[in-house]
Amino acid sequence: MNEAQRYKAILDTLAKTYPDAKPGLHFSSPFELLIATILSAQCTDKRVNQVTQVLFRDYPDAQAIAQMPSNVLEDYIHSCGVYKNKARNILATCKILVEQYGGQVPKTMEELTKLPGVGRKTANVVMSNAFGIDAIAVDTHVFRVSNRLGLAHAANVEKTEEDLMRNIPKEQWSIAHHWIITHGRQVCSARKPKCDQCPLQAECEYYSAAQQAG
DNA sequence: AACTCGGGGCA
């Protein structure tokens, strides 16, 4: 099996194993996705959806949120993990959106990552899922799993993005992200991965290395 | 490069 066939075999297996994988965050605008993605670190998508449904009902846009007292915003997002950091970043980001972008969300990596609380991963999520820009968001699950499998061979996130974009057909970038995350949560966990339950043993570089090591 | 954030999820 050559490299191209190996990548295809991995993607086909992921597609069959996780047929229901899909984006988990609810949003109706780029702004809502930006805020939801900032909130989603260390927090389940389900809880973020609960929080944003109420937050956006009461404060629907950047102008409204930018004027919230920090303690009020903290109360809204209290159940989303690191809420004080997130509240401070969201307030600062909304003020920048209002003052510099007319309340809209910018579309480039350079502009997005200047916003407080927005790093490379969040910027890629917004670009690909809200603006339809070709991008792959590499979070820790995607980084770990794709490098274990050999979908990528990279020491850092940026290079992993390049490897994945080169090896995965563009039309599968979005869904592959969700296949890989699901696999990373359910099977290919950071500690004690369940290799005995993994349908990708035959294609996995991590597994074959572990077998050789004994 | 290591440390911090922090309530929630899960063993």
Add this chain to the structure above:
DNA sequence: TGCCCAGAGTT
């Protein structure tokens, strides 16, 4: 009930 989550910012 106590450990781990996981991205971004800070030191």
